[in-house]
Amino acid sequence: MLSVHTSPLHQPGTGDAGGMNVYIVELARRLAAIDIEVEIFTRATTGALPPTVELAPGVLVRHVDAGPYEGLAKEDLPAQLCAFTHGVMQVWAGHRPGHYDLVHSHYWLSGHVGWLAAQRWGTPLVHAMHTMAKVKNAALAAGDTPEPAARVIGETQIVRAADRLIANTAEEAGELVRHYESEPHKVAVVHPGVNLDRFRPAPPHQHLAATALDVYRETSPETSPEAVAASRAAARERLGLPQHALVPLFAGRIQPLKAPDVVLRAVAHLLTEHPSLRDRVVLPVVGGPSGSGLAKPEGLQKLAARLGIADLVQFRPPVGQERLADWYRAASVLVMPSYSESFGLVAAEAQACGTPVIAAAVGGLPVAVRDGVSGFLVDGHDPADYARMLHRFVTAPDLAARMGASAARHAQSFGWDAAAAATADVYGAALHERRGRLRSTHG
Incomplete structure (x- = not known):
């Protein structure tokens, strides 16, 4: 090779x-x-x-x-x-x-x-x-x-x-x-x-709280909504994230091709339309600058400040795969508005962890994401469209767990x-x- x-x-x-x-x-x-x-x-x-x-x-x-x-x-x-x-x-x-x-x-x-x-x-x-x-x-x-x-x-x-x-x-x-x-x-x-041993709804040897563990043991397979919700709660506890927040995640290289700015603008649009959600949103951005993004490595932080959401965005450096799997599990939804993707491994990994995906309908993402089942596909890159999809996870609090369970099952075909x-x-x-x-x- x-x-x-x-x-x-x-x-x-x-x-x-x-x-x-x-x-x-x-x-x-x-x-x-x-x-x-x-x-x-x-x-x-x-x-x-x-x-x-x-x-x-x-x-x-x-x-x-x-x-x-x-x-x-x-x-x-x-x-x-x-x-x-x-x-x-x-x-x-x-x-x-x-x-x-x-x-x-x-x-x-x-x-x-x-x-x-x-x-x-x-x-x-x-x-x-x-x-x-x-x-x-x-x-x-x-x-x-x-x-x-x-x-x-x-x-x-x-x-x-x-x-x-x-x-x-x-x-x-x-x-x-x-x-x-x-x-x-x-x-x-x-x-x-996808490495299905690493990317799964609950990591091996995970120590869940007793009540969550009971739910986890009683559900078969582990891709039930209850097990996915229990795993999400445990991951949020490990990462210090609030349990009841809407947590849209961006994970990947920070460059225009991957459109992380669209994720920030979508969250800002969501809060303009629904100001009462401001105390309930945390936006982790996990990744480092790459490609043409290297020319303006601070560009995304400055955009967050201009949009008035700097206090809600957590910029995290790239992490190892075990830690990345926990970020996937902790998220309500992965947001992937890329302009081009040959496949979209990040989308497949997140789904394998029991996390639904909102993705642009480009390249291989319509194969990686089953629209309406394991996530939602969006035509284009209008932040308002992504904001509307995010709001669906607010109005239906159990949607992340239900769709996450379907996502985990869908990802089983990508071994x-x-x-x-x-x-x-x-x-x-x-x-x-x-x-x-x-x-x-x-x-």
């Missing part, structure tokens, strides 16, 4: 680390569990880590020196692809011939390294876009920076070169065919997964084991096709 611009060892929610990091780590672990050994090549961003790190049995992370460890923006990385490729080739030269059976590249920067490596080694290239420049540029947030033409050209080349392309959803598969003229037979749809098995099938098809071509060539 190739992941040039972000390491699977990085904390999601910081810098360029996000859903793709989680995707690569979880997929690699599950592939190793079904006897597919994985080596992940990524760019070294600190001298503190050794050249190789065992992430899990059968999963090795290799750090490649390519450019300075720190201070290199994602936009500057194309100039380091030659150095990165050289590092990959050096490792390969130390192995016996045929050591690598297949190359799986993630994101367009990795795709260019994968293109060369796969040709040099005589292996298939499987590529996952994760996001696409043409799709992002068609749905830019106000003030966001368009993706450069060089990326569009690069993605087009990779689509042509790859033996197989993995898309998160049928819509993304259609976009690959429509925008990049991919051959339809080369595109396979594999939904990303990583299924994603790994489907990915292994894609690998098998690519290898079979490659061997068939070799036989016909030499026949």
Whole structure:
């Protein structure tokens, strides 16, 4: 596997680390569990880590020196692809011939390294876009920076070169065919997964109050509204959040693409329409600035002050996955008004924890969120529309628990084991096709 611009060892929610990091780590672990050994090549961003790190049995992370460890923006990385490729080739030269059976590249920067490596080694290239420049540029947030033409050209080349392309959803598969003229037979749809052991309505070994524990034990499965409500109460106690507050949560990288400003404006609109709710709303924002958001890292705090809701917003830095799961559990609802999402892992994780989602009806979110069952989909990014959805959770106090129970059940279909098995099938098809071509060539 190739992941040039972000390491699977990085904390999601910081810098360029996000859903793709989680995707690569979880997929690699599950592939190793079904006897597919994985080596992940990524760019070294600190001298503190050794050249190789065992992430899990059968999963090795290799750090490649390519450019300075720190201070290199994602936009500057194309100039380091030659150095990165050289590092990959050096490792390969130390192995016996045929050591690598297949190359799986993630994101367009990795795709260019994968293109060369796969040709040099005589292996298939499987590529996952994760996001696409043409799709992002068609749905830019106000003030966001368009993706450069060089990326569009690069993605087009990779689509042509790859033996197989993995898309998160049928819509993304259609976009690959429509925008990049991919051959339809080369595109396979594999939904990303969720770590259902970590993201669940109640964490393992959770210590609930006696009454809540009785409810939890008596309900089967744990995805009943009563169990979800009990888990939410316990999570709020752990995080110091008021029990009866409306807690809309934003979790993710703080950048225009993810539209955290829409969440703040929606809460401000809700309070303008219903001033009596002011003492009953807490808005946690869990994540760090990223991408074009790095230019104005304090922008969201200043917006909260201008909207008059600074006292209601809790800005929290990115947290580990165990802690993030607790933030999901504690929330009344996750709000995800992104302008573009290839899938929306955050939405799937929150639902797995028993929390409904209000999301923009873009990209893969209509697959991740079942409208009216596990959450609500909103057309567009008008804060008033999101405020109206938030108000539904005020007028129906049991809605968060009822919809959260449905969300937890819905998320059960997004397990990583299924994603790994489907990915292994894609690998098998690519290898079979490659061997068939070799036989016909030499026949």
